[in-house]
Amino acid sequence: MDGRTPPPMEKLPASTTGYEDHHEKDAAAAIVPDHALDLDRAAERRVLRKIDRFLIPVMWMGYGLVYYDKAILGSAALFGMTQDLSLRVVDSTTTPPTVSTDRLSWATSMFYFGMLCGLYPLTFLLQRFVMGNVLGGVVLLWGLVAMLTAAVTSWQGLFAQRFFLGFVESIMPTAFMCIITNYYTQEEQALRQSWWFSATGGWTIIGGALNYGFAQISGGTLRSWQYIYLLAGAVTVLYGCLCFLIPNSAVSAWFLTEQERVIAVERLRKGQTGVRCQVLKTSQLREAVMDIKIWLVSFMMAAAYTVNGAVSGFGPLIVSTFGTTYRVTTPANSYTPLHSILLQFPLGFIVFVFILLTGYLSSRIPNIRLALLIACCLPVIAGCAMIWRSTWYRRAPTPVAGYTIIGFFGPVVSLIIIIGMANVAGATKKSFTAAAIFVAYCVGNIVGPQLIKTPTLDRHYPALWLGLIICYCIVIVLAVLLYLLLARENKRRDALALDEAGRDTHAFKDLTDKENPYFRYVL
Numbered sequence: 001m002d003g004r005t006p007p008p009m010e011k012l013p014a015s016t017t018g019y020e021d022h023h024e025k026d027a028a029a030a031i032v033p034d035h036a037l038d039l040d041r042a043a044e045r046r047v048l049r050k051i052d053r054f055l056i057p058v059m060w061m062g063y064g065l066v067y068y069d070k071a072i073l074g075s076a077a078l079f080g081m082t083q084d085l086s087l088r089v090v091d092s093t094t095t096p097p098t099v100s101t102d103r104l105s106w107a108t109s110m111f112y113f114g115m116l117c118g119l120y121p122l123t124f125l126l127q128r129f130v131m132g133n134v135l136g137g138v139v140l141l142w143g144l145v146a147m148l149t150a151a152v153t154s155w156q157g158l159f160a161q162r163f164f165l166g167f168v169e170s171i172m173p174t175a176f177m178c179i180i181t182n183y184y185t186q187e188e189q190a191l192r193q194s195w196w197f198s199a200t201g202g203w204t205i206i207g208g209a210l211n212y213g214f215a216q217i218s219g220g221t222l223r224s225w226q227y228i229y230l231l232a233g234a235v236t237v238l239y240g241c242l243c244f245l246i247p248n249s250a251v252s253a254w255f256l257t258e259q260e261r262v263i264a265v266e267r268l269r270k271g272q273t274g275v276r277c278q279v280l281k282t283s284q285l286r287e288a289v290m291d292i293k294i295w296l297v298s299f300m301m302a303a304a305y306t307v308n309g310a311v312s313g314f315g316p317l318i319v320s321t322f323g324t325t326y327r328v329t330t331p332a333n334s335y336t337p338l339h340s341i342l343l344q345f346p347l348g349f350i351v352f353v354f355i356l357l358t359g360y361l362s363s364r365i366p367n368i369r370l371a372l373l374i375a376c377c378l379p380v381i382a383g384c385a386m387i388w389r390s391t392w393y394r395r396a397p398t399p400v401a402g403y404t405i406i407g408f409f410g411p412v413v414s415l416i417i418i419i420g421m422a423n424v425a426g427a428t429k430k431s432f433t434a435a436a437i438f439v440a441y442c443v444g445n446i447v448g449p450q451l452i453k454t455p456t457l458d459r460h461y462p463a464l465w466l467g468l469i470i471c472y473c474i475v476i477v478l479a480v481l482l483y484l485l486l487a488r489e490n491k492r493r494d495a496l497a498l499d500e501a502g503r504d505t506h507a508f509k510d511l512t513d514k515e516n517p518y519f520r521y522v523l
Contacts, residue, residue: 039263039266039267043260043263044263044267046260047256047260047263047264047267048188048267050255050256050260051183051184051250051253051256051264052192054253054255055179055183055192055246056192056195056196058242058243058246059176059179059195059196059199060195060196060198060199060202061199061239062139062172062176062196062199062239062243063172063173063176063196063197063199063200063203064199064202064203064206065203065232065235065236065239066169066172066173067199067200067203067204067207068203068206068207068210068232069142069146069165069169069232069236070111070165070166070169071203071204071207072207072211072225072228072229072232073104073107073108073111073162075207075208075211075215075225075228075341076224076225076228076229079211079214079215079223079224079225079228080223080224080225081223081225082101082104084153084223084225085152085153085154085155085157085158086103086154086155087101087103087104087107087155087158088100088101088103088104089101089102089103101452103155104449105449105450105452106159106449107155107158107159107162108162108309108445108449109309109445109446109449109450110159110162110163110166111162111163111165111166111169111445112166112309112441112442112443112445112446113163113166113442113446114162114163114164114165114166114167114168114169114170115166115167115169115170115438115441115442115445116166116170116439116442116443117163117166117167117170118166118167118168118169118170118171119170119174119435119438119439119442120435120439122134122138122167122168122170122171122174123170123171123174123175123431123434123435124280124431124435125171126171126174126175126178126431127178127280127427127428127431128280130248131175131179131246131247131248131249132243132244132245132246132247132248133244134171135171135172135175135240135243135244135246136240136241136242136243136244136246137240138168138171138240139168139171139172139236139237139239139240139243140237140240140241141168142165142168142169142236142240143233143234143235143236143237143238143239143240144233144237145161145164145165145168145233146165146229146232146233146236147229147230147232147233147234147237148161148233149161149165149226149229149233150222150226150227150229150230166442170438173434173438173441174431174434174435174437174438176196177193177417177421177434177437178421178430178431178434179246180192180193180196180421181421181422181430182249182250183249183250183264183268184268185267185268186422186522187363188363189418189421189422190359190362190363190369190418190422191359191360191362191363192359193359193414193417193418193421194355194356194358194359194360194362194411194414194418195356195359197355197410197413197414197417198351198352198355198356198359198410198414200351200352200355200410200413200414201347201348201349201350201351201352201353201355201407201410202348202352203348204344204345204347204348204351204352205344205345205348205349205352208341208342208344208345208348210228210231211228211341212338212341212342214227214228214231215338215341250264250265250268251265279427279428279510280428281426281427281428281510284426284427284428284429284432284512285428285429285432287426287429287512287514287515288424288428288429288432288433288436289432291424291429291514292485293423293482293485293486294420294424294432294433294436296478296481296482296485297416297419297420297423297433297436297437297440297482298420298436298437298439298440299440299474299478300416300440300474300475300478300479300482301413301416301417301420301437301438301440301441301444302440302441302443302444302447303444303471303472303474303475303478304377304409304412304413304416304444304471304472304475305409305413305440305441305443305444305445305448306444306445306447306448306451306467306468306471307380307406307409307444307448307468307471307472308409308413308444308445308448309444309445309446309447309448309449310448310449310451310452310464310468311347311406311409311448318403318452318461319339319340319343319344319400319403321392322392322396322399322400322403343400343403346404346407347403347404347406347407348407349407350404350405350407350408350410351407351408351409351410351411352410354376354407354408354410354411355410355411355414357411358372358376358411358414358415359414359418362415362418366522367522367523368523369415369418369419369522369523370415370419370479370480370482370483370523372411372415373411373412373415373416373419373475373479374476374479374480376408376411376412376415377408377412377472377475377476377479378408379405379406379408380405380406380408380409380412380468380472381469381472381473382402382405383401383402383403383404383405383406383408384402384406384465384466384468384469384472385402385465385469386398386399386401386402386405387399387402387403387406387460387465388460388461388462388465388466389460390402390460392460399460412472412475413441416437417437419482419522420433420437421433421434421437422522423486423513423521423522424512424513425511425512425513425516425519426510426511426512426513426515427510429512429513444471447467448468451463451464451467451468452464483523486521486522486523487523489521490520490521490523493517493519493520496517498517498518
């Protein structure tokens, strides 16, 4: 060896390499033998850097657009959308008149109903066909639907637009989760999952700055919120063109040389998670449905993401009510729409920094993921209590501080994704798990906005904050149960008398974590 590349792959009989049925196995079986190859660490690090340089910026940009697109509604509602589309209804027959924002709540939730309908069909379409072609086509459609928001003239039209927007966007998070597991080892996945998911915080700041700028537009024939959607859609169309360049897997990565592809695939052998298989296997679907850990992770996601349903859709509106009492008109002592947008920046900073920090710690310290998850739940609970029980006088710091530390929901959700995807194997099962996690994500986002009851503003939206506190207590309990379950299973597998030589041959047979006795769960 020259210290840079592995030796050429040996020409082995089909019965040894598995070429005769590699279409039923993992794609890796087409370029690596059944036995392990010795890799040079320097060459492996070089390949890893090349993978990072291409994939991470693409995924960060993509998920940033997903988050920005769905969060625009909260800012757009401050800049005329609620009036233009009759999303805010005043009942003048009561004394005093009452205001209902139920239509805005349902507009937020309709996006996630669309995601629910799109998740499984688009995820399995992604597995079955060429990834770049599927992603590119769907993202172009997403950009078009986003731009068409500017043409909506009624709340009914907005409901329909939000549904279809959610349907096409549903492909993105599951695609990214599967891409990470297809290119990175279990030890590397935590940091890389956190890198793309940190766009949640980064685009809270970037999107807020863009919205702040568009809010200054006073001329032209369109309203500020219409310009915002036109920008988001146009940028998404450009991103869709880039998506066509995303390769199926490391086996066919065009940005790697032939020898680098062998290295990229071989380095995944130890983790036993496989690379990619385009055959949908009903046995893996059955196993996934019956796997209790997938259910635990999904319930954790549903509970944890209720906060996002409120923050992304209603965050600026909630902040604008700090320092006020329930009235039909906004009183002078509350925050202005522009101030409300600027106050999203500290929350975005917390989300961004702590997603990256927990991802880094998870990659450096073994089996710390669930402990970090529980620790990050505590500031969210504290923040909800601070907003709910504090006094909302003019420019009061306590509810703003509480709202800021709610940003710890970001690392909680990131860690749930990391734990869920690192603990499954088998291409079909990974696709199912990714979709299941984001079905739960949609459920949480649907429930969150429904907890906001405008008539309870005088009491600081008690149903919202109490509901979120209960949800995060549930997350903590489920995290403890998951830890005990995975630790017990690892202990059982460690006690098995396994031949280490069998580890190499099991790696790329597209086996699930339950079928492969060499697989170990991360905590």
